[in-house]
Amino acid sequence: MYTPFDFNEAIGHRKEYIEERLREGSPVVGLAYDGGMMLLTVRRTQRKIYEIYDRQMFSAIGNQSDIEQVRLAAIQRAHKEGFDRSPDDVTLHRLVGFELSPAIKRAFGDQLTSPFVIKSLFAEIGAPGREDVFLVLNFDGEFRQLAGAAAIAGTQVAEDRMMERIGEPSPARSRDAAMRLALSAWIVGAREALRPRGGHKDEDDLDMLLSSDSAVDESAFLRDELKTASVEVGVLERPGGRESRFRLLAPAELDPMLADHA
Amino acid sequence: MSNGRFEIAGDFWSLLEQSGHPLTRPPSAHPAGGSAGHGLVDTHGTTVIAVKFDRGVLNVGDRRATANFAVMYDRAEKVLSVDDYTLLAISGSFARAMDVVRYLRTAFKLFERTYLQPMSLDGKLAELARAVREGIPEVLQGIGGFIPILTTFDKAAAEGRIFFYDGMGARFESTEFGAAGSGSLQIRGVFDYIVKTKKPFHQMTREEALKEALYLLDIAADLDAATGGWSKVLPLAKTITKDGIEDVSDDELRELVREIERKP
Numbered sequence: 001m002y003t004p005f006d007f008n009e010a011i012g013h014r015k016e017y018i019e020e021r022l023r024e025g026s027p028v029v030g031l032a033y034d035g036g037m038m039l040l041t042v043r044r045t046q047r048k049i050y051e052i053y054d055r056q057m058f059s060a061i062g063n064q065s066d067i068e069q070v071r072l073a074a075i076q077r078a079h080k081e082g083f084d085r086s087p088d089d090v091t092l093h094r095l096v097g098f099e100l101s102p103a104i105k106r107a108f109g110d111q112l113t114s115p116f117v118i119k120s121l122f123a124e125i126g127a128p129g130r131e132d133v134f135l136v137l138n139f140d141g142e143f144r145q146l147a148g149a150a151a152i153a154g155t156q157v158a159e160d161r162m163m164e165r166i167g168e169p170s171p172a173r174s175r176d177a178a179m180r181l182a183l184s185a186w187i188v189g190a191r192e193a194l195r196p197r198g199g200h201k202d203e204d205d206l207d208m209l210l211s212s213d214s215a216v217d218e219s220a221f222l223r224d225e226l227k228t229a230s231v232e233v234g235v236l237e238r239p240g241g242r243e244s245r246f247r248l249l250a251p252a253e254l255d256p257m258l259a260d261h262a
Numbered sequence: 263m264s265n266g267r268f269e270i271a272g273d274f275w276s277l278l279e280q281s282g283h284p285l286t287r288p289p290s291a292h293p294a295g296g297s298a299g300h301g302l303v304d305t306h307g308t309t310v311i312a313v314k315f316d317r318g319v320l321n322v323g324d325r326r327a328t329a330n331f332a333v334m335y336d337r338a339e340k341v342l343s344v345d346d347y348t349l350l351a352i353s354g355s356f357a358r359a360m361d362v363v364r365y366l367r368t369a370f371k372l373f374e375r376t377y378l379q380p381m382s383l384d385g386k387l388a389e390l391a392r393a394v395r396e397g398i399p400e401v402l403q404g405i406g407g408f409i410p411i412l413t414t415f416d417k418a419a420a421e422g423r424i425f426f427y428d429g430m431g432a433r434f435e436s437t438e439f440g441a442a443g444s445g446s447l448q449i450r451g452v453f454d455y456i457v458k459t460k461k462p463f464h465q466m467t468r469e470e471a472l473k474e475a476l477y478l479l480d481i482a483a484d485l486d487a488a489t490g491g492w493s494k495v496l497p498l499a500k501t502i503t504k505d506g507i508e509d510v511s512d513d514e515l516r517e518l519v520r521e522i523e524r525k526p
Contacts, residue, residue, distance in 0.1 A: 051375050072376060073268035076277055079372040083278070083364060103268055113267065 014108065014115055018139045019155075021117045025061025026229070027153035027162060027189035028121050030134045030146075032171040033178035036237040036245070037123045037132055040182040042190070042229045049234035051246035053078035053090050055125045057234050061152060062118035062139070070118055074100060092124040092135050096143050105141025115139060121152045125236040125245060132171075151189060158192035179233060179257050187218045190225065219261040231258065274369040275392065285361050286396065303329045304405050307340040307359065309445035309482045309489040310351035312413045312424050313453075314438055314464040315471035318503035319413045319422025320510075321351045322475045324445075324483060325498060326490030336495050345370050346506050347415045348386065353443030354408030358400065362393040362408070383416060387425055387433055395431030409442040415502045421464070422502060438463045445482030445489035452478055472499060472510065473518055480522060492519050 028041040028048070039049050039059045049059045052074050060067045077099045082090045100120075108115045120137040134150035137143040148169025151162035162185040173181070233249040271277035279286040310323040327338035341351045344366040352359035369389055373381040381389070390412055400406030412425045426440040427433055439453045456474055457463065463471050476497065483491040496519065499510035 047378070050378075053375075069268050069270070072270045075372060075375050076271060076274075079274065079368050079375075080277055080281065083274075083368045084283075107267060 010111055011109070015140070018115060018117050022062055022119055022139070023154035023193060025119070025154050025193075027151060027158060027186055027193065028059040028061065029162060029166070029182040029185045029189070030121055030123050030150040031166070031173075031178045031182045032132055032148050032169060033173045033175045034171065035175055036235050037125050037134075038175070038178060038182060038233055038235045039121065039123055040179065040186060040231065040233045042186060042225055043232050044229045047232065049232050049248065051234075052095075052122070053082060054087050055127065055236065055245060056090070056092055056095070056122060057236055057246050058120060058122050059152075059234070060118050060120040061154065062116070066116045066118040067120075070100060070104075070116065070120060073103070074122075088127055091130075092122050092133055093145070096122060096135050096137055101137060101141045101143050103141075104137065104139065108140045119152045121150055123150075123236060125238065151185060153189040154193035158189040161192050162186070162189040164188075175235070176257065179254075180260065182233075183222070183231065183257060183261075184218070187222055191218070191221055222261045226258075274365070274372050275389075278365075285358075285365055285393075305329045305334045305356040306488070307338055307353050307356055307408075307443060309443040309449075309479060309486065310340050310353050310411060310441065311446075311449075311475050311478055311482075312351055312411050312436075312440045313471050313475050314422050314424065314462075315466050315468050315501075316464065317422075317468060318415050318501055319424060320468065320471055320475060320499060320501040321349050321411075321413055322472070322479055322497050322499040323351055324479055324490040324492070325495045326488065327356055328488045333490075336490060339498060341498050341500050343500075343507050344386075345380075347417075347502060349413045349500055349502060349507060350390075351411040351413070351442065352408055353410075353446070355400075355406045356408075358397055358406045359408040359410065362390070362397075362410070365393060366390060383414060383423075386414075387412065391427065391431040391433050394427050394429070398430065401429060411440045411442050413440075413502060415504060415506075417504065420504065441478070441482075443489070445479075445486035448485040449478050449482045452481060468501060472501075473522070475499070476515075476518055476522055 026042050028039055030039050039057060041048050041059055046064065049057060050071055052058050058071060058074060074095060078090045078095055104116050107113045116139055118139055122135040124133045126132045131147060134146040135143055136150055136152055148171055149166045151159050153159045153162060165185040165188045166181060231254050233254060235247060235249060236245045271280060275286060305327050308324055308326050308328065312319060312321045321341040323340040325337050326333060327335040341349055342363045344350050344363060350363055366389060370381050370386060390410060397406055407429055409429060410427055414423055416423045424436040424440045425433055426436060426442060438457055441449060479497055483489045496512055496515045499515060501508050501510065
């Protein structure tokens with residue numbers, strides 16, 4: 001017989017399964033700055049930050065095919081809404097709250113479906129008179145809205161430490177200052193997520209590198225990561241001449257920030 | 263939703279089909295479907311003209327939209343951008359044409375955001391052909407037909423290009439010029455006369471080509487009852503070059519129009 005206990009147990013197992021797979025995902029940081037909003041991450045071969053619609057962008061950690069599913073679903077639903085009504089009517093709140101979250105929650109709770117292994121971070125630059133919004137969507141369908149700053153990482157502790165590093169959000173920051181802060185928060189999150197659990201310190205070298213918070217060690221960690229990866233920054237800029245506000249920053253725009261860690 | 267996961271459509275057209283959007287639905291399926299003669303008169307855009315010039319391609323159109331013998335609107339915009347380098351000049355049924363323009367804008371953006379690269383020119387032309395073709399059932403019922411001219415700047419070839427369609431969705435590329443709408447037949451031969459006696463449009467400067475296009479529009483307005491002149495409202499003109507789409511300013515148009523009118 002299937003009991004409520006079994007349901008709890010099964011959900012617990014699913015949660016554990018997903019969290020284990022998300023653990024080593026490269027964190028993503030979202031920050032507002034004086035000219036718009038940014039998402040920053042470090043990626044290997046696969047691009048990680050994507051445009052969804054005129055005012056929306058997205059990044060995620062998790063299973064690549066699940067990321068593509070959520071990305072395509074978000075893009076298609078946003079374009080359908082924009083066509084049926086108006087591009088101004090496309091909002092993250094509706095997109096995530098009414099379209100993505102219910103489906104992800106259903107897949108998570110349905111024992112016969114494989115759950116989405118994904119944690120997503122969306123950003124939306126507000127239309128005139130509307131707020132800028134970050135929205136974090138979890139693998140169980142839960143979502144929360146944030147203003148000014150947001151972070152997703154493989155573990156809750158890593159996310160907490162990233163938000164600590166970011167501190168009080170300050171949308172008046174310049175893009176360069178925001179980018180430096182976002183990168184520093186990424187380092188904190190990535191190091192935390194890689195930290196061995198439960199006190200098993202069999203990888204001494206790694207632990208040495210991870211346990212210190214000094215700026216020198218953080219730079220060393222970043223340099224090490226960047227041997228096989230690169231920093232990716234996507235921005236939504238305040239309305240200019242073009243309809244589309246999203247772009248990925250060019251490598252040359254990242255160089256001054258990376259020089260700090262050389 | 264299938265399998266508890268997301269249902270993803272192959273492209274924007276199928277996405278609209280799934281939801282039964284009227285653009286993709288043959289009118290026989292409409293509750294009020296039937297033959298023309300229900301008293302429904304759709305609004306039509308009249309004459310649009312596209313010609314090449316040495317740095318790209320330009321479009322001009324009068325501002326009139328008519329329904330039978332009534333002038334519905336004298337500030338209609340019939341040259342519309344569908345992306346940063348592509349203009350659609352529309353003639354015929356306004357309602358469907360405007361839907362198609364919005365459809366193309368959305369479909370091109372959706373494609374680029376999905377596949378992380380812009381849709382190819384051939385892909386765009388095929389999308390437009392489909393949108394025209396799918397309107398045939400409406401045309402057969404006496405409403406809804408429209409004929410577009412698509413102009414774009416081909417970056418690979420570094421030149422402007424002009425494509426026109428027939429009512430079935432067949433696509434043709436024109437080397438020099440294109441025109442559609444009620445006044446286009448009356449001026450068809452004038453294009454050839456200009457090319458043969460002056461020079462090909464693609465060798466003209468922007469100013470030369472613009473002036474010829476305005477002359478053509480003026481003749482169309484003289485010979486076609488539905489085409490609006492410019493006595494009250496200036497025509498609309500846009501260019502596409504390697505730098506993208508640009509509106510020809512009202513001041514420049516006003517000056518050219520005055521110059522044309524000064525001639526006997």
